[in-house]
Amino acid sequence: xxxxxxxxxxxxxxxxxxxxxxxxxxxxxxxxxxxxxxxxxxxxxxxxxxxxxxxxxxxxxxxxxxxxxxxxxxxxxxxxxxxxxxxxxxxxxxxxxxxxxxxxxxxxxxxxxxxxxxxxxxxxxxxxxxxxxxxxxxxxxxxxxxxxxxxxxxxxxxxxxxxxxxxxxxxxxxxxxxxxxxxxxxxxxxxxxxxxxxxxxxxxxxxxxxxxxxxxxxxxxxxxxxxxxxxxxxxxxxxxxxxxxxxxxxxxxxxxxxxxxxxxxxxxxxxxxxxxxxxxxxxxxxxxxxxxxxxxxxxxxxxxxxxxxxxxxxxxxxxxxxxxxxxxxxxxxxxxxxxxxxxxxxxxxxxxxxxxxxxxxxxxxxxxxxxxxxxxxxxxxxxxxxxxxxxxxxxxxxxxxxxxxxxxxxxxxxxxxxxxxxxxxxxxxxxxxxxxxxxxxxxxxxxxxxxxxxxxxxxxxxxxxxxxxxxxxxxxxxxxxxxxxxxxxxxxxxxxxxxxxxxxxxxxxxxxxxxxxxxxxxxxxxxxxxxxxxxxxxxxxxxxxxxxxxxxxxxxxxxxxxxxxxxxxxxxxxxxxxxxxxxxxxxxxxxxxxxxxxxxxxxxxxxxxxxxxxxxxxxxx
Numbered sequence: 001x002x003x004x005x006x007x008x009x010x011x012x013x014x015x016x017x018x019x020x021x022x023x024x025x026x027x028x029x030x031x032x033x034x035x036x037x038x039x040x041x042x043x044x045x046x047x048x049x050x051x052x053x054x055x056x057x058x059x060x061x062x063x064x065x066x067x068x069x070x071x072x073x074x075x076x077x078x079x080x081x082x083x084x085x086x087x088x089x090x091x092x093x094x095x096x097x098x099x100x101x102x103x104x105x106x107x108x109x110x111x112x113x114x115x116x117x118x119x120x121x122x123x124x125x126x127x128x129x130x131x132x133x134x135x136x137x138x139x140x141x142x143x144x145x146x147x148x149x150x151x152x153x154x155x156x157x158x159x160x161x162x163x164x165x166x167x168x169x170x171x172x173x174x175x176x177x178x179x180x181x182x183x184x185x186x187x188x189x190x191x192x193x194x195x196x197x198x199x200x201x202x203x204x205x206x207x208x209x210x211x212x213x214x215x216x217x218x219x220x221x222x223x224x225x226x227x228x229x230x231x232x233x234x235x236x237x238x239x240x241x242x243x244x245x246x247x248x249x250x251x252x253x254x255x256x257x258x259x260x261x262x263x264x265x266x267x268x269x270x271x272x273x274x275x276x277x278x279x280x281x282x283x284x285x286x287x288x289x290x291x292x293x294x295x296x297x298x299x300x301x302x303x304x305x306x307x308x309x310x311x312x313x314x315x316x317x318x319x320x321x322x323x324x325x326x327x328x329x330x331x332x333x334x335x336x337x338x339x340x341x342x343x344x345x346x347x348x349x350x351x352x353x354x355x356x357x358x359x360x361x362x363x364x365x366x367x368x369x370x371x372x373x374x375x376x377x378x379x380x381x382x383x384x385x386x387x388x389x390x391x392x393x394x395x396x397x398x399x400x401x402x403x404x405x406x407x408x409x410x411x412x413x414x415x416x417x418x419x420x421x422x423x424x425x426x427x428x429x430x431x432x433x434x435x436x437x438x439x440x441x442x443x444x445x446x447x448x449x450x451x452x453x454x455x456x457x458x459x460x461x462x463x464x465x466x467x468x469x470x471x472x473x474x475x476x477x478x479x480x481x482x483x484x485x486x487x488x489x490x491x492x493x494x495x496x497x498x499x500x501x502x503x504x505x506x507x508x509x510x511x512x513x514x515x516x517x518x519x520x521x522x523x524x525x526x527x528x529x530x531x532x533x534x535x536x537x538x539x540x541x542x543x544x545x546x547x548x549x550x551x552x553x554x555x556x557x558x559x560x561x562x563x564x565x566x567x568x569x570x571x572x573x574x575x576x577x578x579x580x581x582x583x584x585x586x587x588x589x590x591x592x593x594x595x596x597x598x599x600x601x602x603x604x605x606x607x608x609x610x611x612x613x614x615x616x617x618x619x620x621x
Contacts, residue, residue, distance in 0.1 A: 012052035013037065019056060020066075028073065030203045030227030032436075035443050039072045067151070076116035076152045077446040077453075080123050080169045082217070083249060087127065089267035094244050095131055098212055101242055105140070111211045111238065112145040113202060114219030118156025119165070121145035121195050122187050124215060126177050129191060138194060144208050146200035157197050159187040202231045207238035214239055217268075218248030218446065221439035225432060232256050236272060243272040250442030252435055310407040313393065314342045314358060321402055330407065351375030357390050358403050365400065367391040372414065385414040514613040517599060520567055522547045522560070525608060534613065536585030553583030554613075559594060563609050566598055579616065591616045 017028050017036070028036055040055070043065075049055045059065050081087050102108060108128070112121040121143055129137040147153055166174055166185055178185040187195075200208075202216075203223070214235055220228050235245060236259045245260055247253070247268040253260050260270040310330045313322035320342045323333050331347040342348050348355050352373045361368050370388040377384065389406040505528075514534040517526035523546050527539040535552040547563075548556055562576045575597040584590050592613050599608040 012056070013040075016040070016052055016056050016059075019059070030223050030230075031073075032222060032224050032439075032443075034440065035222060036073065038447075040069070043069055043072055070149065071151070076147075076149060077218075077449050078116040078119045080119045080166065082120070082123075086246075086249070086267045086269075087123070089264050089269060090246055091127060091131070093264055093267075094213070094246070094269055095127070098242070098244055099131070102212070108141045108213075109208075109211050109240075110141065110143045110213045111208045111215070112143060113200070113214065113216040113235075115145035115147050115153075115156060115197070116149070117152045118145060118159065118195075118197065119161070120215060120217065121156065121197070122159070122177075124213075125187075125191055125195055126173055129177070134191065137191065141194050143195045144211075145195060145197045146208070147197075148199065148201055150199060153197050153199060159192055159195075160184045202234065203227055207234040209238055210240055211238045211243060212240050213244050213246065215246040216248075216251075217246065218250055218442060221248065221250045221442055225436075229256075232259065236260070239272045241272060241274050245270040245272065248442070250439045252438075310409075312342075312347070312405040312407075313402055314405070315402040316362070316400065318342055318358075320345060327407070351384075351386065352388060354388075354390065354405065358405070361390045361392055361403055362400075365392050372410075383411075384409060385411045516547075516611045516613075517608060518547050518563070518611065519608040520606065522563060522609075524550075531613070534584055553585070553587075554592075555580050555582060559596075559611075563596060563611075566596055566609055567606060 013033070013036075020028060040052070044050070044052075044055050047055070047058065047065075049058065059069070099108075110124055110128070112124060115121045124143055125137070125141075128141050128143075132140065145156065147156070160181065161178075162184055166178065169178075174185065177188050177191070179188065180186075202219070216235070220231060223231060232253065239245065244263070245253075247270070249268060251268060252265070253262075253270060259273055261273055263269040263271050308326070310327035311322070311324045312320065312327050315321040318341055319339055320333075320337055321339075323331075323338065327333060327347075331345075333345070333347070337345060342358070343355050352370055352375075357368050357370070368390045370390075373386045373388055375384045375386060387408040387410045389404075389408070391404050391406075392400055393402045393404050395401045514530040515526065515528040516524060516531050519525055523544055524542045527537070527542040531542075532538055535550075535554065537550065537552060542550065548560060550556060558580055559578070562578060566576055575595065577593065577595045580592055580594055582590055582592050592615055595612045595614075597610045597612070598606055599610050601607050
């Protein structure tokens with residue numbers, strides 16, 4: 001059951017990588033699956049997802065998640081002069097040799113592969129500018145910096161960095177190669193033009209050619225062994241002769257000794273090995289390398305028989321002319337076989353076909369070799385392995401006399417070689433496992449560094465947010481103080497207003513008369529205690545009602561025309577006085593004197609009418 005779930009998880013993981021390749025053009029199939037799984041799991045944990053299929057569906061719905069996923073997969077951990085001892089070794093061991101091999105004035109081409117946000121490329125520019133001088137650097141040097149991450153390349157092209165990113169840079173280099181712009185530092189513009197940034201997929205895109213120095217630090221360690229081999233092959237093709245390779249501390253090139261030789265293995269500095277010229281053909285054997293002629297002396301025959309190698313000789317006619325004792329034993333030959341046509345003998349085709357080879361050697365007058373000829377002499381017995389040499393024989397230079405055949409038994413050496421190859425394979429496998437573990441460790445270290453930087457950034461954001469909250473708190477405190485002052489002022493005004501209202505109420509109560517104030521629409525605004533006593537209607541009941549709507553014993557309809565004339569006449573009419581018959585709240589008839597006076601504000605605008613009602617002398621309220 002567990003194996004089935006594992007297979008399903010692996011299939012979902014491969015489907016996810018295929019979707020990234022088809023929809024976004026990013027092929028991560030050459031990357032180490034452990035690293036990819038760990039980084040994708042990190043995004044899933046952040047989103048609260050448990051299944052790869054769920055995360056794949058989420059990617060299809062949320063396009064912005066692709067950017068966050070790529071930021072997680074493409075770990076852009078870099079710094080200026082990262083691992084300073086390695087850069088010191090580059091300055092002391094490689095660059096002087098590289099510059100000495102270049103003719104004065106010849107261009108210098110450098111490739112920074114996997115440059116991330118550009119710190120490494122600008123570090124190369126600083127190092128070369130220090131060695132060559134700014135003028136020579138501008139005239140001769142081109143630094144090509146490539147990466148897969150477009151966002152990282154955008155930052156690199158800007159060439160601006162924070163003070164924290166330049167913290168490890170010596171103060172004199174910061175002062176000489178960076179210009180401060182606000183809170184950030186920009187790389188010198190006159191040197192910036194020599195650094196060219198571009199996108200390049202090391203696993204698929206063609207490499208930059210004719211490069212003198214190739215820097216790819218902690219880039220190979222993200223790829224699996226097969227992809228690493230392909231990338232290293234591209235690196236070898238890209239480099240000039242001589243060409244130099246500068247890797248990260250987790251990368252060792254253990255299995256690529258045919259392409260690169262170490263200059264400083266601990267600092268990961270390598271030199272390109274040129275392609276070897278094909279071997280020269282063997283020289284034609286002269287008379288000193290011949291076997292024996294059919295007319296050999298007894299001494300020569302004895303020496304021949306005592307030799308450890310089975311030897312035969314065929315004359316120009318094609319007959320067997322010589323066979324030493326070891327050949328006779330090995331191929332079951334008899335003295336009567338001497339002089340017989342070689343093609344009639346079993347040895348001519350077993351253990352290997354020799355007739356065509358002898359004819360070719362005789363015709364071309366050039367030796368031929370047959371390697372690793374396996375001979376199963378009997379069923380069940382261990383096979384023997386021979387190295388066969390077929391060489392032309394000469395009596396003197398230019399005078400051939402036949403063809404010699406030597407059978408060297410290399411069974412023991414073959415067995416030793418196979419054991420050695422097996423041991424080498426085991427050793428290479430152990431080295432690869434060690435290299436893989438080392439790369440995993442370095443990858444984990446860079447992931448931790450990336451996480452630490454993210455935490456630092458989050459901490460800075462929290463600090464900034466805390467400062468903003470503190471600022472807002474102070475602003476709120478200031479606003480609260482202002483509101484407190486306004487509240488105090490309103491309280492004073494309210495007390496003054498209460499005092500004025502109290503005074504006005506006292507005045508209205510002291511009048512003894514029934515007093516009513518109406519606005520321009522004849523709606524009651526003030527209804528004093530005398531009016532309450534006269535008509536039996538409380539002030540809160542009368543307030544806001546039209547005077548014409550009041551159901552009291554006052555003949556309002558007789559008063560309304562007078563009030564309208566006052567309001568329409570404005571300041572030209574001072575007031576009016578009339579006498580009306582009414583019925584008070586007890587239902588008793590009363591005769592009232594009603595005096596109406598306009599109510600004006602400070603500018604003199606009419607706001608309403610003050611109505612004062614007194615009973616005539618002799619009448620009781």
